[in-house]
Amino acid sequence: MTAPRVRACALVVLLAALTALLAPVASAHESTPVGVQRIELSLGARTLALTITAPPEGGGRMPVVVLPRGEALPGDVTLAAVRPGEDPATAPVVVPAAPVGQPHEVVLTADGVGAWEIAVADGSTIARIPITVAAPAPTPRWVWAVRIGAVLGVVALIAALAPSVRQRPRLALALGAAAIVGLTIAATAVATAPATSTAATTAATPAAAPVDPAAVPAGGHAGHGGGAMPDMRGMSATDVPADMPAMGPGAVVVTARTGPGAQAGAPTDLELDLTDGSTGAVVDDLTIHDDALIHLAVIGPDGQLAHVHPVRTAPGRYVVRVQPATGGRYGVFAEMERAGDGGHQVARTAFDVAGPAAPAIPAAPGAGVRQVAGMDAEVTTPAAVAGRPTRVSVAFTRRGGAPVTDLQGWLGMAGHLxxxxxxxxxxxxxxDPASAFGHVHDMSAAGPAGTYGPQVGFDYTFPRAGRYALWVQVQRDWQIVTVPVTVDVAAAAAPTP
Ligand SMILES: [Cu+2]
Known part of the structure; x- marks a missing residue:
């Protein structure tokens, strides 16, 4: 080979080596892992599902997809990325009213490190979703070693191959040795580099802790303050023991307050203030779990359940619109997760509504077929005994008998109980604080079309004998379908000697 060809080949090899060495460095440093977070908002009379793509480390573009669900309502909502407490009216992005199920993407900008809020306004309420933009991680030492070693090695090798240097063998040898040292440093740094770490840039959803099914207590109670029920056949659940005072370290106390003159039959904004049961401090460290900051069950004396997702309007303050149908006392059950070791918990409170009182919860049908939302819902519950796992399932068919297979996932699951x-x-x-509250999930996998059905099922261990009101919830055509069910639970027979 001629000298120019040797040089050309050496150059190609060097460039390839350089590219190979620098590639992992570039991907480790420049491409920020992108976190995508879904959150459900009950904003005024609206239901919106937001999909937020976190901005990169250091800040930047933040695409948000807004999906209206439930009822189609006139009027726009506006979105803005603001610093905590800032007025979002300065540069809002308008999301025009759209039919339910039709997503609309807007791009916000959070162009700095630290705390931000995505402000979602409907003209009367401003929801503020907290977002944290992480600082770019400092470049690790091994990356610098790769860079310096590679540059040193390549420059030395090119210099060693230069015609003027090749006529001076000692210098060429020294440069060649320097090239080998540089490239060796770079290669060693790559080989010994730690695995790339990822930094979340949005409110993280902590993974559910694995639970040992063998640890199911005989009484069926699992945890206090709404600890996770042991998983059974892919199910997960939340259980609030009766008489549960949501106290203990980090337990959240929720105070509920209706608007002035809350009246049966009229919508009212329910305000929730969150404080720490131990310190009395405002609690503002909720993380998104199962696509919401708070899952709120409001159960009326008439047996109606509203499963809604209050919006955060200020630190420790959440608001949700409710429409109580009758007068009387309403039970409120707030499921949430605190950042850090706060864990998953349920806080319980109540509020009163003026107006004619309804009789005690009328019993919904038990097992069997009932019609709901244009479908036949067939409920199956085996004879339930306190302390024994029971499977409650509902099979949906269209009128005429065809199975319903187009149920949509809601809050990341096939169904809720x-x-x-x-x-x-x-x-x-x-x-009555003696009434236990529970929330169970059907976590079956979706079908090939990404939908569910015709059946949803839930495993639950009823803690004690008596009558239970159940509400099975699925989503279809962007509407939540609720199937009320009554289950009478028998006492467990005394063990025979
Ligand atoms: Cu929920």
Missing amino acids: MLLGPGLSGVPDPA
């Missing part, structure tokens, strides 16, 4: 246990009177009473 909420339930209220018997109070001291022996029947469910949302105002």
Whole structure:
């Protein structure tokens, strides 16, 4: 080979080596892992599902997809990325009213490190979703070693191959040795580099802690303050023991307050203030879990359940619109997760509504077929015994018998079951702290089309005998379908000697 060809070949090899060496460095440093977070908002009378793509480390573009669900409502909503507490009116992005199920993407900008809020306004309420933009991680030492070693090696090698240097063998040899040393340093740094770390830039959803199914207590109670029920056949659940005071370190106390003159039959904004049960401090460290900051069950004396997702309007303050149908005392169950070791918990409170009182919860049908939202819902519950796992399932068919297979996932699951246990009177009473509350998930995998059905099922261990009110919830055509069910639970027989 001629000298120019040797040089050309050496150059190609060098460039290839340089590219190979620098490639992992570039990907480790420049491409920020992108976190995508879904959050459900009950904003005024609207239901919106937001999909937020976190900005890169250091700040930048933040695409948000807004999906209206539930009822189509006139009027725009506006979105803005603001610093905490800032007025979002200065540069809002308008999301025009759209039919339910039709997503609309807007791009916000959070161009700095630290705390931000995505402000979502409907003209009367401003929801503020907290977002944290992480600082870019400092370049690790091994990356600098790769860079310096590679540059040194390549420059020395090119210099060693220069015609003028090749006529001076000692210098060429020294440069060649320097090139080998540089490239060796770079290669060693790559080989010994730690695995790339990822930094979340948005409110993180902590993974559910694995639970040992063998640890199910005989009584069926699992955890206090709404600890996760042991998983059974892919199910997960939340259970609030009766008489549960949501106290203990880090337990959140929720105070509920209706608007002035809350009246049966009229919508009212329910305000929730969150404080720490131990310190009395405002609690503002909720993380998104199951696509919401707070999952709120409001259960009326008439047996109606509203499963809504209050919006954060200020630190420690959440608001949700409710429409109580009757007068009386309403039970409120707030499921949430605190950052750090706060864990998953349920806080319980109540509020009163003026107006004619309804009788105690009328019993919904038990097992069997009932019609709901244009479908036949067939409920199956085996004879339930306190302390034994029971499977409650609902099969949906269209009128005419064809199975329903187009149920949409909601909050990341095929279906939800909420339930209220018997109070001291022996029947469910949302105002009676003796009535246990539970929330169970059907976590079955979606079908090939990404939908669910025709059946959803839930495993639950009823803690004690008595009458339970259950509400099975699925989503279809962007609407939540609720199937109320009554289950009478028998006492466990005394063990025979
Ligand atoms: Cu929820």
